[in-house]
Amino acid sequence: MTEAELTTEERILRVMKSVLTSVAKDTATEPGLKHPLSEPTINDIRACLMMITAREQELAKQFNRDTRARPHFVDEPKSEVVVSLDVAAMKRGPNKKD
Numbered sequence: 001m002t003e004a005e006l007t008t009e010e011r012i013l014r015v016m017k018s019v020l021t022s023v024a025k026d027t028a029t030e031p032g033l034k035h036p037l038s039e040p041t042i043n044d045i046r047a048c049l050m051m052i053t054a055r056e057q058e059l060a061k062q063f064n065r066d067t068r069a070r071p072h073f074v075d076e077p078k079s080e081v082v083v084s085l086d087v088a089a090m091k092r093g094p095n096k097k098d
Helices: 008-026 039-062 087-092
Strands: none
């Protein structure tokens, strides 16, 4: 979905989620070190992200958008195979030529 197809609220939610996840990534510490953010602040960030996700799902449902869409790698094997059929040859029957 392109940015232009989103409502203003959806764009705001997307930016807010991006900012919160960036803060979490930027403040991540090595195991055993004290985290620069307090535990209540970390829990508040988690709560915000959960509320953003819930609202995104509500909006997707409201606008009949697919919420199961996931990114795929270019080289990822496809789960379906497209087979082209020659309908004219099928109508002629087996072993018959033009």
